[in-house]
Every structure is written in C-alpha cells, then in structure tokens.
Amino acid sequence: MKKVSLLVAAALLAPSAFAHQAGDFLVRGGAVMVSPNGSGGDIPGVGHLDVENNTQLGLTFSYMLTDNWGVELLAATPFSHSVTLNDGEVAKVKHLPPSLMAQYYFGNAQSKVRPYVGAGINYTFFFDESGRNALNTLDVDAKDSWGWAAQAGIDMAVTDNLFVNSSIWYMDIDTDVTVETLGTYKTSIDPVGLMVGLGYRF
Numbered sequence: 712m713k714k715v716s717l718l719v720a721a722a723l724l725a726p727s728a729f730a731h732q733a734g735d736f737l738v739r740g741g742a743v744m745v746s747p748n749g750s751g752g753d754i755p756g757v758g759h760l761d762v763e764n765n766t767q768l769g770l771t772f773s774y775m776l777t778d779n780w781g782v783e784l785l786a787a788t789p790f791s792h793s794v795t796l797n798d799g800e801v802a803k804v805k806h807l808p809p810s811l812m813a814q815y816y817f818g819n820a821q822s823k824v825r826p827y828v829g830a831g832i833n834y835t836f837f838f839d840e841s842g843r844n845a846l847n848t849l850d851v852d853a854k855d856s857w858g859w860a861a862q863a864g865i866d867m868a869v870t871d872n873l874f875v876n877s878s879i880w881y882m883d884i885d886t887d888v889t890v891e892t893l894g895t896y897k898t899s900i901d902p903v904g905l906m907v908g909l910g911y912r913f
Contacts, residue, residue: 731866731912732820735775737783739876741908743769745790745808747900748881760801760888762900763793769906778820783829785810785880789838794851794888801846802890804853808835808882808902810860823868833860833882842890850891853898858883864906872912880904 731737747762767790773783786809794802812831818824837853864878884900 730778730820731775731781731816731825732778733775736913737771737773737775737781737866737910738913739769739771739773739906739908739910741769741876741906742766743787743904743906745792745902745904747792747902759797760896760898761795762804762898763795765790765792767791769904769908771906773814775816779816781814781816781827783812783814783831785812793843796845799845800843802843802851803839803841804837804851805839806835806837806853808833808884810834810880810882812860812862814862825866827864827866829862829864831860833858833884835882835884835886837886846890849893850889852889854887854889856884856886858885866910869909874910874912876906876908876910878906880906 744764744766746764767788769787771783771785773781775781789805789807791805793800794804810831810833812829814827814829816825816827834857836855840851840853842849842851860880860882862878862880864876866874866876868874882902884902886898887895888898889895
C-alpha cells in the first residue's frame with residue numbers, strides 16, 4: 712500500500728505531459744477580427760476612403776523546430792471589407808492575407824502556459840473588388856501587397872493535447888486602389904488582427 716501511495720505521489724509531482732516541444736505540429740482555429748489601422752486614400756474634391764472591420768475564421772499551422780523556436784503559417788476564410796467614402800459605402804473588396812512567421816516560445820516544454828512572439832512576412836491578395844452606390848458603375852481594383860508582420864500570443868493547456876489560444880497580429884499592408892476614371896490612390900491598411908480560439912497539438 713505504501714508503494715502504491717508513493718507512485719501516486721510521484722505521478723502528481725511529475726511534470727505535466729502538456730508540451731510544445733521539438734517536432735510538434737500545432738493547429739489553432741478561431742475567430743479573427745481584422746481592424747484596419749492605416750490611412751485611407753483621398754479622392755481630390757470627392758472625399759476620403761476608409762476600410763471597415765471584418766471578422767472571419769482563422770487557422771494557423773505551426774511546427775516546433777526546437778522546444779522554443781517554431782514556424783507558423785496563418786490562413787483564414789476570405790475577409791470582406793466595406794470601403795467607405797465620407798462614411799458612405801462605395802466599394803466592397805475581399806482579400807486573403809497569408810503570413811509566414813518565425814516564433815519564439817517562452818518557458819519550457821513542460822509549461823502549461825506558453826507565451827510567444829513572432830515576426831515574418833505577409834502577402835495580401837485582393838479579389839472581387841466592386842463599386843457600390845456612388846461608384847456602382849465604375850471598376851475598382853486593389854493591387855496585391857507584400858509587407859512585414861508581427862504577432863504576440865499565448866497558449867494555455869486544457870488537456871495534454873488541447874489548449875486555448877489568444878493572439879494579436881499586425882500586418883503591413885499597402886495597396887494602390889484604382890477607381891475607373893478617377894485615378895489611383897495609395898492606401899495603407901496596416902490592420903491589427905485579434906484571434907481567440909482553440910488549438911491541438913499533434
């Protein structure tokens with residue numbers, strides 16, 4: 712009986728099986744709200760272009776190179792933004808912003824809470840641009856964008872493999888918006904993305 716008690720005590724005191732360690736694949740999914748944070752384009756004599764917030768399903772895929780270093784790819788369902796001119800909708804545009812990040816995880820492989828930071832590159836491609844209301848009869852086009860990206864997040868264990876996640880992203884997105892007959896206008900979107908969801912470790 713004494714031996715059994717010692718074994719139970721040793722199991723309780725042993726490090727948790729939860730780990731982000733070398734060779735692990737981490738999949739995260741949840742809601743991502745993208746909030747543009749840059750300066751819109753100005754159409755002389757007409758007004759100012761702004762891009763509205765949008766929320767979609769986000770997915771990230773990470774691979775742990777070591778117990779502390781990883782790489783991650785961000786994917787999502789297409790974001791659909793209303794473009795406003797003086798607070799009235801004048802265009803609709805969809806985009807996908809895949810980002811590739813190098814990550815550093817704080818703590819060790821037995822930690823149940825793993826904060827992390829990351830930095831990398833973002834490629835944003837725009838599609839299905841269309842004019843609305845005042846620009847309904849005009850073609851609208853947004854040029855694809857390359858830029859840098861940064862993130863910070865935290866994973867918290869629920870079970871040995873399941874964890875909850877929250878993260879914040881910043882993406883450098885600059886595009887040229889061309890409106891038929893009116894011209895081309897440089898627009899800095901530079902969104903902040905907020906993601907909350909669940910993750911699973913393989």
